Amino acid sequence: EAKVLAGLRDVAALTVDEERVGLQANVELPRETGQAVANGAEGVGLLRTEFLFMNRDELPTEQEQYEALAEIIDGMAGRPVTIRTLDAGGEKLVSALGTHPTESQNPALGLRAIRLSLKHHDLLKTQLRAILRASAHGPLRILLPMVTTPSEVREVRKALTEVAEGLKKQNIRIADPLPPLGIMIEVPGAALAADGLAKVADFFAIGTNDLTMYTLAIDRAEEQVAYLYNPLHPAVLKLISFAVDAARRAHIPVSVCGEVAGDVDYLPLLLGLGVRDLSMSSNALPRVKNRILKLNMEDVTRRAEAIMTQHDPGRISIMLQDYNERYN
Ligand code: PEP
Ligand code: MG
Numbered sequence: 471e472a473k474v475l476a477g478l479r480d481v482a483a484l485t486v487d488e489e490r491v492g493l494q495a496n497v498e499l500p501r502e503t504g505q506a507v508a509n510g511a512e513g514v515g516l517l518r519t520e521f522l523f524m525n526r527d528e529l530p531t532e533q534e535q536y537e538a539l540a541e542i543i544d545g546m547a548g549r550p551v552t553i554r555t556l557d558a559g560g561e562k563l564v565s566a567l568g569t570h571p572t573e574s575q576n577p578a579l580g581l582r583a584i585r586l587s588l589k590h591h592d593l594l595k596t597q598l599r600a601i602l603r604a605s606a607h608g609p610l611r612i613l614l615p616m617v618t619t620p621s622e623v624r625e626v627r628k629a630l631t632e633v634a635e636g637l638k639k640q641n642i643r644i645a646d647p648l649p650p651l652g653i654m655i656e657v658p659g660a661a662l663a664a665d666g667l668a669k670v671a672d673f674f675a676i677g678t679n680d681l682t683m684y685t686l687a688i689d690r691a692e693e694q695v696a697y698l699y700n701p702l703h704p705a706v707l708k709l710i711s712f713a714v715d716a717a718r719r720a721h722i723p724v725s726v727c728g729e730v731a732g733d734v735d736y737l738p739l740l741l742g743l744g745v746r747d748l749s750m751s752s753n754a755l756p757r758v759k760n761r762i763l764k765l766n767m768e769d770v771t772r773r774a775e776a777i778m779t780q781h782d783p784g785r786i787s788i789m790l791q792d793y794n795e796r797y798n
Contacts, residue, residue: 472714475756479510483759487739489767492747493554493755498726500538503545506752510759513550515611515749516675516727517542519597520557523564529593535600543607550609552749554602554654555626557583557596557615567593572736578689583616587627589648598626598633605645613675618660619654623670627651652723656680661709664716674717674751678728682706702790703783707743714744725749733795734761741767742774764797 478519483491494515495506506514506659522530522538528539545553558564559582567590574580589593601612630648637644645740656677664674678701683690688699700706711727717724725747730736732750734757740748741762747758773793780786 475760478756478759479508480761481510481759483762485762486764486766487768490746491741491762492517493759493762494725494726494747494749495752495755496732496749497542497544497752499543500541503773507546508756509755511546511549511752511755515547515552515725515747516555517551520562520564521568524562525565526754527566527750529566530595530792532596532600532603535597536603539600539604539686540607543604543610546608548608548720550611552611552613552652553604554613554615555584555587555597555601559586561581578683578733584614584626585616588622589628594626595629595633598630599637601649602630602634602637602644605649606643609643609649611650611652611673613673614619614651614653615677616657616700617667617671618657618681619663620666620670623651623653623667640797641658654680654727655713656684656728658685658705658709661713664713665719668716668720668722671722673723674713674725676710676724676726676728676745678706678710678726678730681709681728685709696730700783700787701728701736701794702786704778704781704786707739707778707786710740710745711743716746721749730756730796733788734758734797737761738765738770738793739774739777739790742770742772742777761797765791 483493492512494513495511496508496516497514498518499521522535558567560578617623634648642664650672652673652675653671654677655674655681660667682699682701686698686703687693714724727738727749731748732754777786777789
């Protein structure tokens with residue numbers, strides 16, 4: 471099997487009935503781009519920038535951020551890179567900002583991600599400056615974590631325009647037009663309000679890790695209730711489906727970038743719900759592509775329709791297992 475997978479690098483991800491699926495990599499460190507490219511990633515669908523901020527007492531400078539981002543964009547050699555702004559807080563600690571679990575009773579519901587960036591406006595602007603400078607190195611998109619409301623996107627877009635004008639005045643080269651500005655759909659409210667958010671965002675990236683956690687009220691890191699953490703819960707599936715449809719109605723791109731995107735068992739369901747772009751950890755790419763080559767889009771769509779009539783996560787899981795059996 472390893473040999474087959476290694477040979478898939480330059481093969482297009484087409485289903486049997488020739489529907490195209492875009493496959494991108496989730497990246498957490500600059501040195502991971504080599505493996506992403508080697509495994510056939512068409513781009514970086516999610517660059518988590520937390521590595522720049524973690525395990526240190528001071529915030530990274532603009533220059534340091536720019537250099538790290540430029541290295542990643544160079545490493546992807548012309549393939550698009552989706553850079554997510556800092557997703558601090560919740561389970562991701564950043565000591566330089568004093569985000570500490572003891573500060574809040576409910577860190578997952580508190581000042582985190584885009585909320586934190588909008589409060590620490592200098593931090594946001596510095597990151598946006600570094601990102602825009604890096605945009606001279608290759609195609610990129612900007613992605614905002616934990617967005618719940620259109621005003622958050624509007625505020626960031628305003629900051630982005632200001633930062634871009636400042637850079638232009640200094641004769642620093644940046645992408646023109648400015649990079650697309652998209653949002654994570656990872657809070658149930660954002661998924662349900664996706665039609666409104668699609669008016670202000672240029673693209674969606676559905677984060678099933680947090681979406682599952684917030685929908686089912688299950689802490690991602692809480693072992694005692696881990697047995698209830700299930701992306702196959704019909705409530706989660708309905709939210710994914712709704713967000714995908716909203717993106718389609720608005721004609722904006724939508725991808726799935728949570729852990730389920732890299733799991734072949736979920737693949738027929740995601741494709742059946744209309745997902746055509748997936749971003750996953752690089753090591754999952756060959757296996758997922760290999761499975762796409764065997765699936766039939768019409769068939770998985772019918773199967774997804776049947777699954778979406780079900781109410782019991784256990785039943786859904788069995789239906790999916792039954793379907794996958796012929797490929798295992
Ligand atoms: C998610 O929440 O699904 C996601 C992709 O983001 P992260 O895992 O970084 O929170
Ligand atoms: Mg998340």
